[in-house]
Amino acid sequence: MRHFLVMTAFAVLAAVVFGTVAKDSNRERIVYGLKVFAEFMVIGLVLAWILYFIPY
Amino acid sequence: MSKSESERRNSEKAPARAWLMGTAGWLVPGLGHLLQGRWVRALLLGGAVWVCFISGLLMGGYLFKYSGSEQGLSSLLQIPPMVGNLGTGLPYIVCWLLGFGFSHEPQQAALPTFEYGWTFLLIAGLLNYLSMLDAFDIAAGRKS
Numbered sequence: 001m002r003h004f005l006v007m008t009a010f011a012v013l014a015a016v017v018f019g020t021v022a023k024d025s026n027r028e029r030i031v032y033g034l035k036v037f038a039e040f041m042v043i044g045l046v047l048a049w050i051l052y053f054i055p056y
Numbered sequence: 057m058s059k060s061e062s063e064r065r066n067s068e069k070a071p072a073r074a075w076l077m078g079t080a081g082w083l084v085p086g087l088g089h090l091l092q093g094r095w096v097r098a099l100l101l102g103g104a105v106w107v108c109f110i111s112g113l114l115m116g117g118y119l120f121k122y123s124g125s126e127q128g129l130s131s132l133l134q135i136p137p138m139v140g141n142l143g144t145g146l147p148y149i150v151c152w153l154l155g156f157g158f159s160h161e162p163q164q165a166a167l168p169t170f171e172y173g174w175t176f177l178l179i180a181g182l183l184n185y186l187s188m189l190d191a192f193d194i195a196a197g198r199k200s
C-alpha cells in the first residue's frame with residue numbers, strides 16, 4: 001500500500017508541473033495534467049505486473 | 057499568434073529580465089513566477105517542487121554530490137544525478153552548506169522508502185528546471 005501511495009504522490013506532483021507548464025488554456029492544462037497523471041499510474045501498474053512475473 | 061511570429065519571437069534575444077526571472081525560479085522554486093505576479097503558477101509549480109523535495113528528505117533519500125573520492129568512473133557517475141539535484145537551487149545549496157542529506161547510513165538505506173526518497177529529490181530538481189524555463193519564457197514574452 002505504501003508503494004502505491006508513493007507512486008500516486010509522484011504522479012500527482014509530476015502531473016501538476018507538466019500540466020501547468022504545457023498548453024495554452026486552463027481547460028487544456030487540466031485535461032493534459034489528468035492525462036499525464038493517468039499515464040503515470042497505468043504505466044506504473046503495468047510495469048509492476050510485468051516485474052512481478054520476472055523471478056530475478 | 058501565427059507560426060512565423062512565434063518563430064520570430066523565439067529567435068529574438070531574451071531580455072535581461074528573463075534571465076533574472078529564470079535565475080530566481082531556479083534559486084527558489086516558485087519565485088520566478090511569484091515576481092511576475094503569477095501567483096497560481098508559483099503556488100502550483102513551486103509547491104510541487106517543495107513538496108517533492110521535502111518528501112524526498114523525509115523518506116530518507118539522499119542528495120548526490122561530486123566528491124572525487126571514488127576511483128575512476130565511479131566519481132563521474134555522481135555528476136548526472138548531482139546536476140539533477142542541483143535543479144532545486146537554494147534548498148540543495150543550503151543542504152550542501154549544512155552537510156545535511158548527503159549521507160546514506162546503513163539504517164537509512166534499510167528504510168523501505170529509501171529508494172523513493174532519492175528519486176523524489178532527483179525529480180524535484182528536474183521539475184524545477186521545467187518551472188525555471190517556464191518563468192524564463194513568460195518573462196521573455198514567449199509564453200502567455
